[in-house]
Amino acid sequence: xxxxxxxxxxxxxxxxxxxxxxxxxxxxxxxxxxxxxxxxxxxxxxxxxxxxxxxxxxxxxxxxxxxxxxxxxxxxxxxxxxxxxxxxxxxxxxxxxxxxxxxxxxxxxxxxxxxxxxxxxxxxxxxxxxxxxxxxxxxxxxxxxxxxxxxxxxxxxxxxxxxxxxxxxxxxxxxxxxxxxxxxxxxxxxxxxxxxxxxxxxxxxxxxxxxxxxxxxxxxxxxx
Amino acid sequence: xxxxxxxxxxxxxxxxxxxxxxxxxxxxxxxxxxxxxxxxxxxxxxxxxxxxxxxxxxxxxxxxxxxxxxxxxxxxxxxxxxxxxxxxxxxxxxxxxxxxxxxxxxxxxxxxxxxxxxxxxxxxxxxxxxxxxxxxxxxxxxxxxxxxxxxxxxxxxxxxxxxxxxxxxxxxxxxxxxxxxxxxxxxxxxxxxxxxxxxxxxxx
Numbered sequence: 001x002x003x004x005x006x007x008x009x010x011x012x013x014x015x016x017x018x019x020x021x022x023x024x025x026x027x028x029x030x031x032x033x034x035x036x037x038x039x040x041x042x043x044x045x046x047x048x049x050x051x052x053x054x055x056x057x058x059x060x061x062x063x064x065x066x067x068x069x070x071x072x073x074x075x076x077x078x079x080x081x082x083x084x085x086x087x088x089x090x091x092x093x094x095x096x097x098x099x100x101x102x103x104x105x106x107x108x109x110x111x112x113x114x115x116x117x118x119x120x121x122x123x124x125x126x127x128x129x130x131x132x133x134x135x136x137x138x139x140x141x142x143x144x145x146x147x148x149x150x151x152x153x154x155x156x157x158x159x160x161x162x163x164x165x166x167x168x169x170x171x172x173x174x175x176x177x178x179x180x181x182x183x184x185x186x187x188x189x190x191x192x193x194x195x196x197x198x199x200x201x202x203x204x205x206x207x208x209x210x211x212x213x214x215x216x217x218x219x220x221x222x223x224x
Numbered sequence: 225x226x227x228x229x230x231x232x233x234x235x236x237x238x239x240x241x242x243x244x245x246x247x248x249x250x251x252x253x254x255x256x257x258x259x260x261x262x263x264x265x266x267x268x269x270x271x272x273x274x275x276x277x278x279x280x281x282x283x284x285x286x287x288x289x290x291x292x293x294x295x296x297x298x299x300x301x302x303x304x305x306x307x308x309x310x311x312x313x314x315x316x317x318x319x320x321x322x323x324x325x326x327x328x329x330x331x332x333x334x335x336x337x338x339x340x341x342x343x344x345x346x347x348x349x350x351x352x353x354x355x356x357x358x359x360x361x362x363x364x365x366x367x368x369x370x371x372x373x374x375x376x377x378x379x380x381x382x383x384x385x386x387x388x389x390x391x392x393x394x395x396x397x398x399x400x401x402x403x404x405x406x407x408x409x410x411x412x413x414x415x416x417x418x419x420x421x422x423x424x425x426x427x428x
Contacts, residue, residue, distance in 0.1 A: 049416050069422065077420040084413035087364075087421070089371045090228060093339040098421035127230040131374040145421065 001025050002046060002075075002153070007055035008204075009041055016041045017052070018204040024183065026196035030212065031185040032219055033201030039185045042201065043157045046183060047075035060152070073102070076151035076180075080158040082138035083131075091133070091141060092117065092126040098149045116144040120174065136167025143174055156184040160191060189216050229334050235281035236335045240344035243332045250328055254321050264317045270324035274331060281335050291330035292323060299323065342367050361425050368414070379406055 002024040009017040016038045024046075033039045044050040045057050048064035048071040057064040059071045079085045088094040092113055099109040117123040120140040125133065133141060139159060146154055156175065160168040172191050175182055186192060198215035200208035200222070207222075208215045230236075250270055257263040278288045292299070299319055307315035333341070342363040349359035383402045384393070392398040 044416070047420060049420060069424070072420060072422050077417075079413060079417055079420075081413065083375055084410055085417040085420075087371060087414070087418060088367050089338050093337060096339070097423075101422040101424060127228060129228075129374070130371065131378070149421070 001060060003056075003058045004045075005056050005058075007045065007052040007057060009038075009045065009050065009053045016204050017045075020055070020206060022199070022206065022209075027181050028195040028197075029181075029183045030192035030195045030198040031183065031201065032187070032189070032192070032198060032216075034223065037201040038204040039201045040157055043077075043155050043183065043185045046153075046155050047072050047077050049077065073149070074152045076146035076149060076154040078139075078143050078146055078154060078156045078159050080161050082135070082142040085142040085145070086130045086138060089129055089131070090126075091122060091128050091130055094130055094141065095145050095148055098145055102149060112148045112150075116148040119147075120144050134167070135163050136170050139163060139167065139171055140174060143171070147178070147180075151180060153181045153183065154178065156182065156186070158185055158187065160186065160188045189220070192216065228337055229281075229283055229287065231282050231335065233281045233335070235277050235331070238335075240332075240336045240340045241348060243336060244341075244344060244348070247328055247332055251325055254325065260313055260317065264313055264320065267317055267320035267324055270328065271320050274324055274327035277331055278327070278334075281331065283331065283334050287334065288327060288330065291326055295322065295326060338367060338370050358425060364418075364423070364425070372414075375410075376403075376407065379403055379410075 002022075004020050004022045004024070007017060007020045008015065016036075020042070031039045031042060041050060045052055045064065046059070048057075048068035051057075051065045051068070059074050062071050062074070064071045086094050087097050095113045095116055096109050099112055104112070113126075114123070117126055120143070122137065122141060122144060125137065130138065130141065139162075143154075143159075159175070160171050163171060168188065168191070175184065175191070176194075184192065184195070192198060193212050193216065195212050198208070198210060198212050198219070199206050200215055200219045202222070208218050210218070254263070254267055254270060257266055274288070278285070299322060302322070303315045303319045306318045345366065346359040346363040349357065349362055353359065380399070380403055383406070384399055386402075387393060387395065387398045390398075
């Protein structure tokens with residue numbers, strides 16, 4: 001469970017999150033909101049990429065401020081632009097990057113890399129330069145790289161924003177097929193229709209917290 | 225950038241550290257020989273060796289020649305200058321020496337996974353640890369350079385196209401400012417992505 005207690009965050013003088021208190025337990029949670037509403041900052045707080053200016057974020061009891069490394073093993077993160085997430089030049093090498101950081105033995109790294117590549121049809125591209133992949137393949141590689149590290153929760157920050165319709169569908173299917181819990185920040189409302197819970201952000205606050213059937217139409221009305 | 229070409233040849237299977245050492249030795253030997261005729265012979269032999277090893281490794285000739293393409297102009301100028309100043313043998317030496325080195329270095333990158341190359345470099349730099357150096361950080365820096373050269377090229381091409389559309393194709397400022405700003409923003413995201421994947425610079 002992710003517990004958020006009286007969390008606020010500011011970048012210098014600019015306050016982006018204000019006094020949030022939430023428990024995140026559902027299998028699929030969506031985060032929506034306008035540009036600058038604080039949702040990406042919120043996402044980065046969940047695995048300790050950012051620590052809150054005020055309040056605490058705990059993942060299964062681990063405080064992101066003091067136990068950031070342990071938290072990042074539990075909570076994976078997929079960024080909006082996979083080009084900024086793929087660190088090594090070759091597909092299989094990038095996939096193994098996180099696993100090496102976990103200090104796993106070589107045969108375990110090979111096994112998990114192979115499994116993740118097969119899962120997302122990237123196996124034939126294992127020795128391919130990462131920069132020559134399509135946008136969808138890059139995003140799948142980014143997801144595979146996180147998934148191979150076997151986190152309990154995966155946070156996605158606008159994973160389909162830069163993709164065409166076919167690749168959006170591939171990523172939606174990939175998210176749908178995850179055994180892990182997922183927290184997805186997105187403007188793609190169709191992706192979120194079958195989620196368990198939707199948090200609507202505005203001006204650094206959660207203004208709607210409900211099922212998609214209620215929250216999404218309310219959000220659309222709010223933005224109109 | 226020319227990628228790694230997978231294979232199981234003896235050149236591929238040779239340990240990366242040994243390949244780097246051979247490359248360093250070849251570079252030193254090619255520039256250390258004082259007699260012109262011997263140096264030319266050695267440079268031509270090194271060229272032949274690069275050709276032979278590329279055959280053994282199954283690297284297509286066009287890929288090998290592509291390594292020389294970015295250098296073609298520099299090579300041509302150097303050869304012409306040497307021809308004019310010191311004669312044809314000196315011109316031949318400059319061309320053969322530089323081409324041999326580039327081809328041998330290219331052969332190393334074409335037949336070695338970058339992760340293996342980086343691991344070898346990290347092991348090779350381990351003796352610098354007591355002096356405060358961090359081989360893991362150096363390895364990651366090299367990996368990131370290899371990874372982001374094509375990304376930087378793509379960003380530059382994109383910005384150049386956008387500025388051309390606005391009639392600013394001759395403005396260096398209009399090209400460099402957006403590229404630098406985008407790279408700085410990108411570097412923040414990359415640092416966050418590396419953190420998110422449990423990277424610990426003090427571990428290596």
